Amino acid sequence: MNSHETIDKFLNGQLTPEETAHFLKTVEHDSELQSLLESERIINSCLNKERLHLMQHDLSAVAGAFVAGLASTGTVASSGLITAAYAKKAGMSWLTLAASSALSISVCAGAYWYLNSQNDSKPIQRQSKIDITTQTTAKDIPLKVPRLIVDKQNAPMKIKSRSSSVELKISNKNEVTEPASAPVKKQILEHSFSKYRPKIQD
Amino acid sequence: MIKKRHIEQKQSIAPLEISHSNKNEESLSFMNFLNGDDNAAMYFFRSYNRKIFLYCAKLVNNTHVAEDITQEVWERIIKLRNQSHPEIANPGGFMFTIARNLCLNHIKLRKHTIPIDAISEIDIPHEFQPGSTDMEELVNSSLDSLKFEDKELLVLNMFCGYRFDEIAEMMGMSPNAIWTRASRARAQLREKVKKMINKDFQ
Numbered sequence: 001m002n003s004h005e006t007i008d009k010f011l012n013g014q015l016t017p018e019e020t021a022h023f024l025k026t027v028e029h030d031s032e033l034q035s036l037l038e039s040e041r042i043i044n045s046c047l048n049k050e051r052l053h054l055m056q057h058d059l060s061a062v063a064g065a066f067v068a069g070l071a072s073t074g075t076v077a078s079s080g081l082i083t084a085a086y087a088k089k090a091g092m093s094w095l096t097l098a099a100s101s102a103l104s105i106s107v108c109a110g111a112y113w114y115l116n117s118q119n120d121s122k123p124i125q126r127q128s129k130i131d132i133t134t135q136t137t138a139k140d141i142p143l144k145v146p147r148l149i150v151d152k153q154n155a156p157m158k159i160k161s162r163s164s165s166v167e168l169k170i171s172n173k174n175e176v177t178e179p180a181s182a183p184v185k186k187q188i189l190e191h192s193f194s195k196y197r198p199k200i201q202d
Numbered sequence: 203m204i205k206k207r208h209i210e211q212k213q214s215i216a217p218l219e220i221s222h223s224n225k226n227e228e229s230l231s232f233m234n235f236l237n238g239d240d241n242a243a244m245y246f247f248r249s250y251n252r253k254i255f256l257y258c259a260k261l262v263n264n265t266h267v268a269e270d271i272t273q274e275v276w277e278r279i280i281k282l283r284n285q286s287h288p289e290i291a292n293p294g295g296f297m298f299t300i301a302r303n304l305c306l307n308h309i310k311l312r313k314h315t316i317p318i319d320a321i322s323e324i325d326i327p328h329e330f331q332p333g334s335t336d337m338e339e340l341v342n343s344s345l346d347s348l349k350f351e352d353k354e355l356l357v358l359n360m361f362c363g364y365r366f367d368e369i370a371e372m373m374g375m376s377p378n379a380i381w382t383r384a385s386r387a388r389a390q391l392r393e394k395v396k397k398m399i400n401k402d403f404q
Contacts, residue, residue, distance in 0.1 A: 004389035039395040040388075046341040047360050054256050054361070057265055062255070065273045066247055069280040070240060 003033055007040060060096045232293035236282055246293065247276070253362040254301050260357040261305040263346065271304045295372035302354070309350075344394040352387035359384060 009015050010023055027033045235242035254275055259268035278300055290296050345353060358364045364372070370380040 004392065005385060007392075008385045008388060035396050035399070036392055039392045039399060042337060042399070043341055043391060043395055044360075046338040047345070049338060050342065051256065051361050054259050054265070055252065057255070057259075057269075059251060059255060059269065059272070062251060062269055062273045062276070063247070066251075066276045066280075069277055070243055073238065073280060073283050 003030075003036060007033070007036055011040070064096065064100060228293055229289065229291050232290055232296075236279075236287055236290075238283060246297075250294065250297055251276075254297060256361040257298065257354075257357055258301055258305055260345075260361055261302075261350075261354065262308050267308060271301060271308065274304055275300045292372060294368075295374070298358075298372055306350075340398050341391075341395060344391055344398070347394065348387055348390060352383065352390070355380065355384050356387055356391070 006015075006023060010020065015023060027037065231239075231242045231245060235246055251272065255268055255272045258271045259265050262268055262271065275297060279297065345356065348356070355369065358369050358372075359366065366380050366384055367377045369384075370377040373380065
């Protein structure tokens, strides 16, 4: 058993009472063992001090992120109070919690104000409500019916097929005839830019 | 509530069965955490947050980075809540494995991206702590000079407060192997500190 192993067993209480007594006797005379034990003491004290230093490190940011993460899963997002309680449980100080709450509220308020200001600059033209009850009387709308109506639906049209184009001609025309005494004025609808505008042919 | 149950069961059962039952209960609590139980989430956060931070802080030698990594660990665990997940038998080991991988990623990234000339003396080999003595800095630099696995073992034991059998369970190794490795790492540390002390005396 080397000296390091003996020291480890001694420090962990794994030596028998006889071995412990023998070890303590040896340490009194062995400078090598003394220096190793001294270095062990230094290591322990230094690392303990550093551990204490790290234990004091503020982890409220991690706690806040953890609570936010939990909230994002939707289980605690329903109530702000519950979230605050969890934040407190997780180790966030009230000061940090208040500051983060104030920040989030101000961000929300800012976003709301920004959106509203955009709405003011470009007002949305909303359709006004039509009050049906006020419309009591129906107004007559003047309609001019042409004497000759060419039914576009029954007009000749081309149907394209893969093999050849087939033209269908339908001769049915809805004609409105006038009495023989009056001169016939033929009206047709032009398919031009002045679409559907009746043009009188003399 | 979880803690109360934890204590009640501890008192009622035989000491040999304690660790096994606690392990099962912790595994069950962790599953509850992943299934949306916020009380279980708080229990795990309060139990492991500081330990994970200490572990990361010593492995990456930077408290700010350690804080970020700790936060990342919790984020990753919370993300598992929305996914289907297998049963995790060892939650502590699972969390420390995530932390370990993130620390290794950070160390690799630091190695690959920062040229040696760009690193200030303060960053090598460990974070400067105001008020630390020469001896403390010496011990810390000796700890940093150890192999990653050995350093990790000592950090888990001395900073996080885990016993060697618990570390063995977490790492999935035999307690004897862990004990041997820890003893060897400690011997190396002792030797280094002893040499430095002797240099100082000379």
